[in-house]
Amino acid sequence: xxxxxxxxxxxxxxxxxxTVKITELKDLNILSGSNDVGKSNVLKVLNLFFNNEIxxxxxxxxxxxxxFLQRERSEKELQIKKSQRTKDDPYASQxxxxxxxxxxxxxxxxxxxxxxxxxxxxxxTWDKNGFNKQTSNIQAAYLKKNKKEPTQAQAAALQGQLTQxxxxxxxxxxxxxxxxxxxxxxxxxxxxxxxxRDNTFQKTSQDINSKIAVTTSxxxxxxxxxxxxxxxxSIPESLIDFFxxxxxxxxxxxxxxxxxxxxxxxxxxxxxxxxxxxxxxVIWGFEEPENSYEYRNAEILANDFLQIYSKKKQIFITSHTxxxxxxxxxxxxxxxxxxxxxxxxxxxxxxTYRKDKGFDKKAIQKSFWGGIxxxxxxxxxxxxxxxxxQDIGFLETDQYLIENLQNQLRTQxxxxxxxxxxxxxxxxxxxxxxxxxxxxxxxxxxxxxxIEEFKKPILYVEDKYDQIYKIAFLKSKGVEFDKxxxxxxxxxxxxxxxxxxxxxxxxxxxxxxxxxxxxxxxKIIGLYDFDKEGREQIHLLKNDSFWHDEYYGDLxxxxxxxxxxxxxxxxxxxxxxxxxxxxxxxEWENFISYVEIENLLPSKFLIENHFASEQTFPGGKYLxxxxxxKDKIWESLFDLPTNNFENFKPLFKTIITLFNLQQ
Numbered sequence: 164x165x166x167x168x169x170x171x172x173x174x175x176x177x178x179x180x181x182t183v184k185i186t187e188l189k190d191l192n193i194l195s196g197s198n199d200v201g202k203s204n205v206l207k208v209l210n211l212f213f214n215n216e217i218x219x220x221x222x223x224x225x226x227x228x229x230x231f232l233q234r235e236r237s238e239k240e241l242q243i244k245k246s247q248r249t250k251d252d253p254y255a256s257q258x259x260x261x262x263x264x265x266x267x268x269x270x271x272x273x274x275x276x277x278x279x280x281x282x283x284x285x286x287x288t289w290d291k292n293g294f295n296k297q298t299s300n301i302q303a304a305y306l307k308k309n310k311k312e313p314t315q316a317q318a319a320a321l322q323g324q325l326t327q328x329x330x331x332x333x334x335x336x337x338x339x340x341x342x343x344x345x346x347x348x349x350x351x352x353x354x355x356x357x358x359x360r361d362n363t364f365q366k367t368s369q370d371i372n373s374k375i376a377v378t379t380s381x382x383x384x385x386x387x388x389x390x391x392x393x394x395x396x397s398i399p400e401s402l403i404d405f406f407x408x409x410x411x412x413x414x415x416x417x418x419x420x421x422x423x424x425x426x427x428x429x430x431x432x433x434x435x436x437x438x439x440x441x442x443x444x445v446i447w448g449f450e451e452p453e454n455s456y457e458y459r460n461a462e463i464l465a466n467d468f469l470q471i472y473s474k475k476k477q478i479f480i481t482s483h484t485x486x487x488x489x490x491x492x493x494x495x496x497x498x499x500x501x502x503x504x505x506x507x508x509x510x511x512x513x514x515t516y517r518k519d520k521g522f523d524k525k526a527i528q529k530s531f532w533g534g535i536x537x538x539x540x541x542x543x544x545x546x547x548x549x550x551x552x553q554d555i556g557f558l559e560t561d562q563y564l565i566e567n568l569q570n571q572l573r574t575q576x577x578x579x580x581x582x583x584x585x586x587x588x589x590x591x592x593x594x595x596x597x598x599x600x601x602x603x604x605x606x607x608x609x610x611x612x613x614i615e616e617f618k619k620p621i622l623y624v625e626d627k628y629d630q631i632y633k634i635a636f637l638k639s640k641g642v643e644f645d646k647x648x649x650x651x652x653x654x655x656x657x658x659x660x661x662x663x664x665x666x667x668x669x670x671x672x673x674x675x676x677x678x679x680x681x682x683x684x685x686k687i688i689g690l691y692d693f694d695k696e697g698r699e700q701i702h703l704l705k706n707d708s709f710w711h712d713e714y715y716g717d718l719x720x721x722x723x724x725x726x727x728x729x730x731x732x733x734x735x736x737x738x739x740x741x742x743x744x745x746x747x748x749x750e751w752e753n754f755i756s757y758v759e760i761e762n763l764l765p766s767k768f769l770i771e772n773h774f775a776s777e778q779t780f781p782g783g784k785y786l787x788x789x790x791x792x793k794d795k796i797w798e799s800l801f802d803l804p805t806n807n808f809e810n811f812k813p814l815f816k817t818i819i820t821l822f823n824l825q826q
Contacts, residue, residue: 164271165190166332166444166477168282171265175208177201179232179510187515189499190473194481194513195488196503201511202481205503206336206448209479212264212287213334213446215294219348225291226708227728229260231676232510261290270328279324280304301325332444335435339450339481349434356438429456432464436472445476453484461486469494491516620659620686620731620822624760625670625697629661630797631760635811638803646801659686659822667691671700674734675707686731686822688723690814693737693747693758701734710734718744721817733821737763738813746785757785761796763810764803772799 170185172178178201185192185205194202207217216222265286270279283304288295301321305313313321338345432452439445452468453461465486472478482488491498500516514522624632633653637644644652654660664670674689691697704710704724714722716735723735737758739747746757757780761769766786769775774796775786788796 164445164473164475164477165269166271166446167266168269169267170205170209171263171267172205172208173263174230174233174260175211175262175264176204176228176230177505177511178204178208179230179508181509181512183511183513185501185513185515187499187517188477190477190497191469191490192477192479192499192501193487193490194479194501194503195483200503200505202503203339203450204511205513206450206479206481208262208264209266209334209446209448210336211262211289212266213329213332214336218338219336219345223262223289223293225260225262225289228262228289230262230510233260261288261295263288268328279321280308283325285325285329299325328444332446333439333442334446334448335438336448337431337435337450337452339454341431341454346430349431353434353438356440429460429464432467432472439476447472447476447478447480449478449480451481451483453482453486465490469498473497619657620688622659622661622818623664623670623673623687623689624661625664625667625689625691626760626793627663627665628794628797629663631800632661633657634797634800635763635808636815638800638805638808639812639815641805644801646798649801659818664689667696667700671703674704674732675710687729688731688733688735688818688821690735690737690818692760693739694756697736698756701736704734716817718747720813723817723821731821731823735817735821738817740810740813745783757787759788761788761793762786763808763814764796764800765807768799768803768807772796774799 165188167188168186169188172183172185174180194205196202211217211223211228217224217228263286265284267284268282270281280301283299283301285297285299285301287297301324302313302318305317305321432449435447452464456464461484465484468478468480468487469490480487488500491500495518502514502516502522503511504514505511516522622632626632630649634649636657637649637652640656642652642656664673670689670691691701701724705712709726709728711725711727714724716722718739719741721735721738723733726732737747737760739758740763743758743762746762748756757778761774766775769786769788770777773789774792775788777784778787
């Protein structure tokens with residue numbers, strides 16, 4: 164059931180200054196794209212529009228939810244305006260910033276049954292104070308429909324009808340992580356819906372209250388006598404609070420929460436469907452419904468979304484799987500497919516798949532996988548579904564091609580055997596088909612390795628050269644390697660990946676990003692050198708409200724700070740070995756900090772190879788790493804004995820602990 168025809172988003176999170184339009188919406192609307200491009204932000208902004216919250220229980224916060232592009236582009240103007248305002252206004256820099264969402268509705272009312280327009284838009288705006296205002300073109304739509312201006316009474320009635328219509332819409336948001344807490348929230352919502360439907364529950368609670376009052380009369384008579392206060396036990400009429408104690412049992416008495424993630428996840432659309440019964444206008448925003456599903460069950464779920472759930476409600480989902488993406492084939496009248504991609508200049512953009520035309524491949528290709536060209540294929544080799552997958556750069560294109568090629572190979576072999584060709588010619592053709600199949604499999608394996616690498620937690624370092632970290636990690640683990648294979652060895656063995664920031668300031672820019680879109684389920688550590696710049700940058704994180712003020716950890720294993728809005732988003736200082744303790748201080752006013760990552764190597768090695776020089780400070784002397792030699796140091800580490808890397812062990816131990824990984 165289609166309620167929304169299109170949506171326009173401006174300035175929300177990854178969406179920039181350019182108004183982003185999502186058009187041609189249908190009953191089931193699928194958003195696909197690479198990681199960290201803004202797919203989930205579409206569902207979050209709809210949740211904001213209908214429920215005035217970003218996630219469940221998380222209100223709008225301009226500091227986190229404003230587009231970083233808008234903030235950067237307005238910075239100069241805002242600084243000028245801020246200097247002209249009172250210093251007592253801590254939000255002065257945010258006064259002219261806002262988020263705007265416009266939703267185009269179709270009430271599906273036949274024209275001859277009502278003078279109320281069936282099509283109109285509503286626009287909402289949020290600023291530093293939260294929800295700011297709502298506007299609509301419903302009166303202009305009335306004029307267009309009825310060829311005359313509404314009277315004052317009609318205008319008031321239109322506004323009342325608009326309010327009633329918006330209040331009738333039930334938008335249910337399902338996040339990507341569907342944990343026990345979310346299930347409990349959902350069950351509580353289900354019980355609310357059941358109680359609203361049947362007043363038997365209210366009568367039951369009244370009966371229980373009467374029996375409790377009789378049974379406990381002596382107790383409360385004594386309480387009143389001693390205190391002068393009347394009191395009694397009471398079961399709330401809705402019984403909602405009582406529900407928090409209820410467990411969900413499955414067959415053989417096993418709790419639902421003890422079942423696998425796939426079984427738990429299967430409850431969610433069924434519960435949402437039950438909640439929506441007897442409700443007129445229902446919309447779902449469902450992130451990755453296929454999570455925790457095996458292939459066959461994902462197929463069944465996708466079919467349920469199309470054939471059952473979307474017939475009486477409008478659904479928006481994010482998905483990466485072909486089970487959902489392939490729903491558009493032959494169902495273009497009820498399914499829409501949208502590719503979300505990100506650009507440097509305009510942030511997230513969205514393109515809609517159009518029948519027989521596909522996507523705007525040139526625009527998308529610039530942002531997807533570095534603009535890698537698609538494999539050359541003739542039009543005859545591609546069916547409709549495969550062209551869709553190819554258009555959106557979907558990973559499982561390769562798996563689909565492999566299946567296609569395997570089927571072709573079986574068919575061609577049979578035809579070749581029946582063709583009467585000489586054995587030599589048969590082998591030539593079969594070998595050609597086998598090579599195509601092998602190339603496709605190798606390509607898929609390569610892509611899967613890249614995805615596996617992406618799935619690992621990320622250690623961001625401030626250095627330009629990350630080789631020293633990789634070599635030190637392998638050495639500290641006693642792994643044998645050489646200059647030619649250490650990068651491969653690190654990828655295979657390390658449970659995290661390393662990315663370079665090329666400067667403490669740039670690392671802080673990454674750590675201080677106002678929102679963590681795309682990293683909700685990603686574990687992040689930003690590692691600073693324990694020198695003047697690193698100490699200054701990690702200290703200044705306290706100026707951001709979403710970072711905890713206090714430090715955790717200790718000097719030997721590494722001090723670190725944590726973000727408030729993320730389970731594992733951490734800024735960390737290098738752990739300091741005992742012999743370097745006098746060169747690293749957490750004191751801010753009079754701190755002494757001179758330890759860089761290279762200082763964890765033996766002093767003798769650094770001096771003999773002229774990688775460092777002695778410098779004087781008020782408390783003595785320290786080794787200053789020579790900037791001009793930093794690109795050479797790592798090349799000299801391969802022949803160093805493993806005991807030269809003892810100072811690195813606390814660093815990697817803490818990283819593993821914070822990432823909660825097994826080693």
